[in-house]
Amino acid sequence: MHDTLPGHVLVVDDDPTVAEIVAGYLTRAGFSTARAADGPAALAAAAAVRPDLVVLDLMLPGGMDGFAVCHALRRDHGALPVIMLTARGEEEDRILGLEVGADDYVTKPFSPRELVLRVRSVLRRTRPVATPAAPPLCAAGLTLDPVARRATKDGGELALTLREFDLLAFLLRHPGRACAREELMREVWGWEFGDVSTVTVHVRRLRAKVEDDPARPRLIQTVWGVGYRFTAHPGEEAPGHA
Structure with a gap:
């Protein structure tokens, strides 16, 4: 990973016009780019020169769609x-994309300028400004180091995505407070508006990694009609979950 913006972006889209436009805007914004038109080519490109970020089309030719590519990228x-x-209106596809580990999504047709802004926003969160003295966040056996972007539970490493790390960090910074989904979307994703199911999906993924029993969450509790609350000292089981 590069220390400062911009960085290297892999654009994966089988439509050569879309790929050329996206790569062109990113290049003009100072990023270096590579392109791939299908899943195997994308994985080969990512292995050859690890990019800082991947822009990945959901609909790819052959037997490897964007979901499979994202899963393989997360694994490797x-x-x-x-x-x-993703295609506009395909909410189930967007949610599934988030479930397999996508950090963000942009619906087609999209503004290339908006995509560049999203790329910059995501990359800034991978390289947060933090002082060496920034203390770790610790609660309920969890430890997050915001400088190293390393998270552990009871001493064991947690494999968190970018958004999962930022979401957990925000909750740890505000223990005991009911955080609305809209607030989490604004503070963690940097979106003033959007589909709040994005937050729900990430909370579900995060619970699977930090809860002893994700089906009965005790740390990240649902506040019905509002959002979520992190309980640093859970004395009883949560009243429910999303």
Whole structure:
């Protein structure tokens, strides 16, 4: 990973016009780019020169769609940021993309300038400004180091995506407070508006990694009609979950 913006972006789209436009805007914004038109080519490109971020189209030719590519990238490259391109209105596809580990999504047709802004926003969160003295966040057996972007539970490493790390960090910074989904979307994703199901999906993924029993969450509790609350000292089981 590069220390400062911009960085290297892999654009994966089988439509050569879309790929050329996206790569062109990113290049003019100072990023270096590479392109791939299908899943195997994308994985080969990511292995050859690990990018700082991948812009990944959901609909790819052959037997490897964007979901499969994202899953493979997560398996092979850990927290490599992924922005998924999806068709407008396909909410189930967007949610599934987030479930397999995409950090963000942009719906087609989209503004290339908006995509560049999303790329910059995601990359800034992978390289946060923090002082060496920034203390770790610790609660309920969890420890997050915001400088190293390393998270552990009871001493064991947690494999968190970019958004999962930022979401958990925000909750740890505000223990006991009911955080609305809209607030989490604004503070963690940097979106003033959007589909709050994005937050719900990430909370579900995060619970699977930090809760002893994700089906009965005790740390990240649902506040019905509002959002979520992190309970640093859970004395009883949560009243429910999303």
